Amino acid sequence: MKTRLIVLLFALLLWPVLVCSQQPVPAGENSDSGFFNRTGSDLLFSSDHSTARFYTINGYRFTPFVSAGLGIGYVPYNDPLGLIPIFTDLTVIFQDGDVSPYMFFRMGYTRSIKSDSDVVMDNHNGGLIVNPGLGLQFKTSRSWGFYLNVGYNRDRSAHQFDSWGGRTVENSHTYQRINLGMGFVF
Numbered sequence: 048m049k050t051r052l053i054v055l056l057f058a059l060l061l062w063p064v065l066v067c068s069q070q071p072v073p074a075g076e077n078s079d080s081g082f083f084n085r086t087g088s089d090l091l092f093s094s095d096h097s098t099a100r101f102y103t104i105n106g107y108r109f110t111p112f113v114s115a116g117l118g119i120g121y122v123p124y125n126d127p128l129g130l131i132p133i134f135t136d137l138t139v140i141f142q143d144g145d146v147s148p149y150m151f152f153r154m155g156y157t158r159s160i161k162s163d164s165d166v167v168m169d170n171h172n173g174g175l176i177v178n179p180g181l182g183l184q185f186k187t188s189r190s191w192g193f194y195l196n197v198g199y200n201r202d203r204s205a206h207q208f209d210s211w212g213g214r215t216v217e218n219s220h221t222y223q224r225i226n227l228g229m230g231f232v233f
Contacts, residue, residue: 079108079143080107080108080109080111081108082106082107083107084103084104085106085118085136085230085231086104086232087102087228088102090227091200091226092227093222093224098224099123100132102120111143112143114136114137114140118135118153119132119133124220124222127168128171129159130157130159130202130204131158131159132176132202133155133158134154134155135154135155137152137153146185148183148184150181151180151181152179153176154178155176156173156174156175157176157202158173159171169207174202178198178199178200178226180197182194182197183195183196191231191233193230193231193232194228194230196226196227199224199225200222200224200225201224203222204219204220206218
């Protein structure tokens with residue numbers, strides 16, 4: 048099950064690359080508007096250990112400065128859950144150029160998946176994700192670029208298991224981390 052989920056996630060990440068790379072960008076007055084894909088990874092830092100996050104966002108650029116999209120990702124926290132964030136993304140670019148500063152705000156919900164097979168649990172779930180941040184986008188051509196970003200990430204998960212004596216133990220996790228990320232936009 049876990050292997051199938053990871054294969055599906057990577058297929059979702061690569062599908063826009065294969066489709067969009069074969070379609071020419073239409074020339075026009077406002078060629079900076081239209082559909083886009085932002086695919087990347089973040090390192091989520093904490094005092095205990097760092098975790099990687101992989102994600103893709105598909106959306107629409109309304110103007111050269113404002114875009115909105117829907118994203119999905121995977122975060123292997125492994126204590127004992129991994130999370131699949133499903134979120135909305137709002138990005139505002141401050142200046143249109145070869146190097147463009149921007150800010151983003153992502154918010155959504157995480158689905159949980161059991162990532163540690165040694166842990167017995169009866170129930171598990173995700174929770175709210177909030178991720179604001181700032182970044183720099185570097186254009187390498189009219190339709191391709193890469194980006195670097197920094198932000199604050201907060202997401203939640205919980206799991207329950209039965210203990211001896213008929214007791215139920217519930218563990219709730221709130222992950223609050225600084226993220227550093229990079230990726231491609233097209």
